[in-house]
Amino acid sequence: MRQEGSTVVNPKRNLEKSILINKNSRKSKLKRKINYIKKNYQLYLLFSLPPLILLIVFKYIPIGGILIAFEDYNPIAGILGSDWVGLKHFQRFLASPDFMKLLMNTLKLSVYGLLWGFPVPIVLALLLTRVKSERIKKIIQLVIYAPNFISVIVISGMIILFLSPVGPVNQFFGTAINFMAKPEAFRTIYIASGIWQGAGWASIIYTAALSNASKELTEAAVIDGANIFQQIWNVDIPAIKPIMVIQFILSMGGIMSIGFEKALALQTSLNQPTSEILATYTYKMGLQLGDYSFSTAVGLFNAVINIILLILVNTTVKKLNKDEELGL
Numbered sequence: 001m002r003q004e005g006s007t008v009v010n011p012k013r014n015l016e017k018s019i020l021i022n023k024n025s026r027k028s029k030l031k032r033k034i035n036y037i038k039k040n041y042q043l044y045l046l047f048s049l050p051p052l053i054l055l056i057v058f059k060y061i062p063i064g065g066i067l068i069a070f071e072d073y074n075p076i077a078g079i080l081g082s083d084w085v086g087l088k089h090f091q092r093f094l095a096s097p098d099f100m101k102l103l104m105n106t107l108k109l110s111v112y113g114l115l116w117g118f119p120v121p122i123v124l125a126l127l128l129t130r131v132k133s134e135r136i137k138k139i140i141q142l143v144i145y146a147p148n149f150i151s152v153i154v155i156s157g158m159i160i161l162f163l164s165p166v167g168p169v170n171q172f173f174g175t176a177i178n179f180m181a182k183p184e185a186f187r188t189i190y191i192a193s194g195i196w197q198g199a200g201w202a203s204i205i206y207t208a209a210l211s212n213a214s215k216e217l218t219e220a221a222v223i224d225g226a227n228i229f230q231q232i233w234n235v236d237i238p239a240i241k242p243i244m245v246i247q248f249i250l251s252m253g254g255i256m257s258i259g260f261e262k263a264l265a266l267q268t269s270l271n272q273p274t275s276e277i278l279a280t281y282t283y284k285m286g287l288q289l290g291d292y293s294f295s296t297a298v299g300l301f302n303a304v305i306n307i308i309l310l311i312l313v314n315t316t317v318k319k320l321n322k323d324e325e326l327g328l
Contacts, residue, residue: 069297089297098281106277106302109263110255113191118251120199122244125206126232144200156265159193181270190266190275205247206240213239245317253310256302278302 037044064079069089071082093099124144131137147155162168163179170176179185217235226234260279267275278298286295 065296066300068293069300071293073293073296075292085293089294090301092294093298093301098276101273102276102278102281105274106256106258106279108274109187109190109258109277112187113194114251114255116191117195117199118248120195121202122206122240124199124203125210125240126236128203128207129210129236130228141200144203146200147197148201150197152259152262153265155193155197156262159189159266163189180266180268183271183274186266186271186274190263194262202247205243209240209243210236249310249314249317252313253306255309256306 067079068082070084070086071079072085072088073079073082128137128140131140160180164170165176165178169179179189213236218231221231221235256278258277258279260277260283263275263277264280264283267280279302282295282298282302285291285298
């Protein structure tokens with residue numbers, strides 16, 4: 001406590017007053033927002049109710065179907081009328097001779113795809129920011145974004161056509177190799193085509209983040225004599241690091257969720273040793289053979305592994321970057 005003229009100043013009391021004023025202002029703002037929502041509730045219902053209904057119908061209600069994995073499901077008896085068998089189908093899958101092959105094929109496609117595919121959009125974004133001409137930049141963006149809008153089935157048909165024994169690739173090299181019949185070539189074809197299709201579109205988020213990077217820092221780095229690689233490492237990479245971390249966590253969380261459409265479309269009886277993954281196996285067991293309970297158990301196993309990986313990666317990133325508060 002100190003005295004100024006005839007007024008006694010109490011710092012603690014002033015602090016308490018400022019805290020109280022802030023609390024009151026927050027409460028008044030919250031009250032105004034609540035009153036506004038009450039007054040215009042029809043508008044909020046109009047815009048929020050349809051998405052909420054769609055979310056419940058297509059995301060939450062189907063969760064009840066997970067019960068099939070613990071039953072000998074009978075379509076006539078229904079989910080509630082089928083016999084409960086507990087973990088029988090999970091034990092059957094884990095004891096299956098195909099379990100390790102399916103798991104390793106899925107993991108190899110996912111991990112190799114992540115290792116090779118994750119840096120490509122970042123490199124593309126870094127290169128695009130270095131293009132000075134807006135006209136040339138737009139042309140490049142149009143070219144690299146376009147494959148994302150081609151259907152997976154169309155992409156698969158193009159791959160089969162180009163890599164057939166009489167396709168353009170074999171004609172260019174003067175060979176007659178059937179690449180789709182080689183198990184060792186399947187992963188390379190799958191991953192390379194995936195990078196070509198999705199890398200350009202995935203670079204958009206990094207390009208947007210780089211547009212907000214500090215121009216002053218770049219100019220300072222140039223004045224200090226930093227070359228282009230030093231500028232990228234010290235200015236551009238820190239600007240997109242939070243986006244990179246979030247994208248990596250999300251990618252790791254979906255590492256087991258490979259879409260079965262492309263794998264199934266490119267699959268042949270000859271490349272099946274490497275092309276048969278959990279997603280295609282689930283599709284065949286469920287829709288082709290009608291073993292709904294077993295296929296649901298395999299799908300649930302896949303989802304649980306995804307959740308575990310997501311939690312582990314997110315926790316690890318948070319521990320490694322405590323000061324920067326990165327992670328989900």
